[in-house]
Amino acid sequence: MGADAIRPKESANRADVSGTHHAAEFFAGVGLVGDALRAEGISVAWANDIDPVKERLFKANHDPQVFRRDDIRNVKGRQIPDIDLATASFPCTDVSLAGNRAGLAGEQSGMFWELTRVLEEMDGVAPRVILLENVVGFSSSNGGEDLRSAFERLNHLGYTCDLVLVDAKWFVPQSRPRLFIVGSLDPLNGEAASLLTKSAMRPAWYSEFVGRHPELRTQTFALTPPHLDVGGLDAIVERLPFSDECWWGEDRTRAFLNSLSEINRDRLACLTAYDEVTWRTAYRRTRQGRPVWEIRRDAVSGCLRTARGGSSKQAVVEAGAGGVRIRWMTAREYARLQGAPDFDLGGVSETQAMFGFGDAVCVPAVRWLVANYVRPLLERRMPERYESCQAPGTVSTSSTTTTKSRSTWARPTNA
Numbered sequence: 390m391g392a393d394a395i396r397p398k399e400s401a402n403r404a405d406v407s408g409t410h411h412a413a414e415f416f417a418g419v420g421l422v423g424d425a426l427r428a429e430g431i432s433v434a435w436a437n438d439i440d441p442v443k444e445r446l447f448k449a450n451h452d453p454q455v456f457r458r459d460d461i462r463n464v465k466g467r468q469i470p471d472i473d474l475a476t477a478s479f480p481c482t483d484v485s486l487a488g489n490r491a492g493l494a495g496e497q498s499g500m501f502w503e504l505t506r507v508l509e510e511m512d513g514v515a516p517r518v519i520l521l522e523n524v525v526g527f528s529s530s531n532g533g534e535d536l537r538s539a540f541e542r543l544n545h546l547g548y549t550c551d552l553v554l555v556d557a558k559w560f561v562p563q564s565r566p567r568l569f570i571v572g573s574l575d576p577l578n579g580e581a582a583s584l585l586t587k588s589a590m591r592p593a594w595y596s597e598f599v600g601r602h603p604e605l606r607t608q609t610f611a612l613t614p615p616h617l618d619v620g621g622l623d624a625i626v627e628r629l630p631f632s633d634e635c636w637w638g639e640d641r642t643r644a645f646l647n648s649l650s651e652i653n654r655d656r657l658a659c660l661t662a663y664d665e666v667t668w669r670t671a672y673r674r675t676r677q678g679r680p681v682w683e684i685r686r687d688a689v690s691g692c693l694r695t696a697r698g699g700s701s702k703q704a705v706v707e708a709g710a711g712g713v714r715i716r717w718m719t720a721r722e723y724a725r726l727q728g729a730p731d732f733d734l735g736g737v738s739e740t741q742a743m744f745g746f747g748d749a750v751c752v753p754a755v756r757w758l759v760a761n762y763v764r765p766l767l768e769r770r771m772p773e774r775y776e777s778c779q780a781p782g783t784v785s786t787s788s789t790t791t792t793k794s795r796s797t798w799a800r801p802t803n804a
């Protein structure tokens with residue numbers, strides 16, 4: 390099916406009388422993409438996930454009526470209500486560097502194809518804008534072939550694609566770089582072609598990717614990473630009393646300390662010598678067949694992961710005034726690091742909550758992208774400043790390229 394076949398009539402704006410846009414949240418998990426959307430005035434009309442624990446957490450925190458627990462393979466396009474935005478954090482298991490790298494042919498990440506099947510079935514009423522999220526490893530999965538085929542498929546459905554890297558650490562003290570594909574049935578005007586500018590949001594590999602694939606319909610909207618005063622872990626750690634049973638006992642603490650390399654030992658000694666208490670996170674790794682703990686240098690948490698195995702869990706190290714205490718990170722701290730500090734965690738175990746949050750998105754990071762890109766796309770109020778993709782070697786170092794477009798919106802030509 391070609392792009393014209395799927396594009397809604399005149400690419401209709403489906404905002405209701407109050408001006409509210411409506412979204413479907415695919416692979417909704419605990420529903421943090423929806424939190425970001427609602428914060429920007431976009432309502433979630435339908436959400437889907439297969440996992441019963443995530444369903445429980447979703448329903449405890451969001452409108453339970455919109456959630457449908459099912460395998461996406463059972464979802465039909467005609468079951469999706471009127472929406473103008475679809476979001477999808479499709480599974481990263483097969484594209485992540487820590488996974489099996491089966492890519493989009495894998496059983497989990499291959500659910501991307503199911504998502505596009507549903508969009509295709511929404512023939513004529515497909516959402517005008519899509520927002521997909523995955524790990525950075527997606528860009529190199531199968532040597533870039535997976536990203537290429539994903540763009541090709543989305544192009545075929547009528548979407549012109551952009552790719553943006555957003556790191557949660559620009560918003561909260563958690564290192565969590567993620568790729569976002571923003572697709573639009575109404576592409577930005579190619580006439581306003583200027584240059585793909587390198588930035589933290591558009592790494593060099595992306596301009597190379599675009600240059601290697603002139604057959605793909607891509608667009609690049611000028612975005613500048615935010616510079617916010619995020620603060621460190623002290624803003625998110627729970628102040629647990631000395632008597633709390635979560636603090637590790639003597640044996641476990643000693644095993645932690647004994648596993649440290651010289652660098653890590655020196656790092657901890659410096660922190661312990663401070664008069665004031667500070668916090669660091671630590672991950673367990675295996676080095677030369679032996680489990681060791683590594684303490685982060687900065688006051689930022691490592692990327693939260695699903696708490697399936699011990700190595701995915703982070704420890705919180707509290708040091709200062711001559712003392713050290715260690716414990717596992719709590720589910721509440723997971724929620725805070727994902728920008729959902731007040732999330733109701735009741736009804737599931739601590740491990741289940743951590744499993745849900747390890748997989749989730751960081752709310753303020755998604756909200757920023759929605760406010761600065763997705764919502765303006767939905768409302769067709771992009772500023773008259775564009776960048777469009779060009780081959781490598783022509784990458785501009787200027788971030789101020791300005792081109793006035795005669796017409797804001799253009800039609801795709803190579804669908």
Ligand SMILES: C[S@@+](CC[C@H](N)C(=O)[O-])C[C@H]1O[C@@H](n2cnc3c(N)ncnc32)[C@H](O)[C@@H]1O
Binds near residue numbers: 419478479749750
């Ligand atoms: C990366 S997580 C998305 C997390 C979500 N954005 C959040 O904020 O919690 C991917 C989700 O896809 C779901 N999933 C995996 N396979 C699925 C399938 N076949 N059908 C529906 N959902 C599926 C998982 O349960 C998981 O919640």
